[in-house]
Amino acid sequence: MSEHSPSSERPATGSRSAPTLELGGSVWLRAGHETLGGAARIALLAAIRDTGSITSAAKAVGISYKSAWDAVDAMNNLAGEPLVMRAVGGKGGGGTALTPRGHRLIETFHAVEREHRKFIERASAAIEDFAGDWALIGRIGMKTSARNQLYGTVSAVTRGSVNDEISLALPGGQSVVSVVTHESTETLGLAVGAPAFALVKASWVMLVADEADAGQPLRLSARNQLSGLMTQVTRGAVNTEVSLALDGAAGSPPDVNSTVITAVVTNESADTLALAEGKRATAVFKASSVILGTAD
Template structure:
């Protein structure tokens, strides 16, 4: 999870990218290798070029050998004279490669600038892309806004408001609150494993689980022993629980039935996207 430093001001998000050449499945050259070729053109030596781009002499020659092999023709040729001696020059194909890369990179940069300027609300959309592309073992991934932070002696209680009006409470350490940059009004997501969720009939029940979310059963998927039961809290938010088939029968859970998903505040993992 990406962490955000609380005292650091949020910087605007821009579209970015990089250009590289490929030969089959192998990378022929990107910015670093093209910079090496350009430095060879300028200095006339491997030693000087390697120093200019911050490479070791061996790494520079390894890169040149790889480019020559992948290009199927020499891009760099070295005259006799030993290590660091003699002259090193680019072939016409090597010079053309630098020129072509420069032209493509300029067009690529213009494309990124146009794309960033044309997409309204890009920053918000990019954060959404980051959230929906997140990979985690927790089945339930709920996005919301921090409504309230209650400081305790050791831990903090974080209340996260969900889109449909309900809220989730999580208990985290002071250190986690600070390292995640949690504060009222900021966006965050809650992760809750399906095995941590208890389902109850839609009746008032007094239990120790702090979180009790009301919804309607949207899907019941039975297995050999257990069943996956999904509860729709609203049009966009669903909570899934794994319970036994016997519990499904006892509670009479079926699509459309009202139910409550309950889980402890200590079972909630909070995260942010920077």
């Protein structure tokens, strides 16, 4: 799997230079259906190989000691066998070494990465807007049980004493707020301007039918309050599924390009709120209910 982004500029013909987009890319490896690691995790393995210390390796790749061990534990679990072995009492807080499988994984990754670079160069030259299309293919190919998969860009990172608050700007102009640990912020590379996606289960989304004072923030403890228009209301035996097309920037009404969020409520709640297509509502969910992810 891979993702791509504009990475450099080259001068155009003529007396003036104009930026031309070129493809960049990254590779990550899978164990079954689970992502084993990408460039960041392979870099951590290589640093462990080179330093023989998890403390030194963590410093070398710019993450905390805990984040490094969390990543190692995840890789060991997903691989089904140890990639990294720990020896208590070694230099730098305990010696750490790669197993033969860990060494081979680094070599395999670099070999695949070289071939991937050749593929990117050929595809970039042959296919118009390959970067945008390939990045989209990667996003829509993601499998998860969460019904709501919202793609956006990190617009703010607020550090707290224990957790961080991450704001993700959605394409239409509204934002989603998530609370994650410091380690998650580091591991996912969450920084302003970075692309990311938010996962929210439909059962975690509450709906509030808009009243006459629509547009005014609701007095609720839930940080996420996304307003829009109900475009589909599907009633089942017990629950009702509601699709809400979100408003655009500055409260502009939704259009065909609007982000859609889905909620599942009981039939009794749907009747009480008189939920119906064409009516306005607000989707409400806690920041702690939002799971953030990145492609690598």
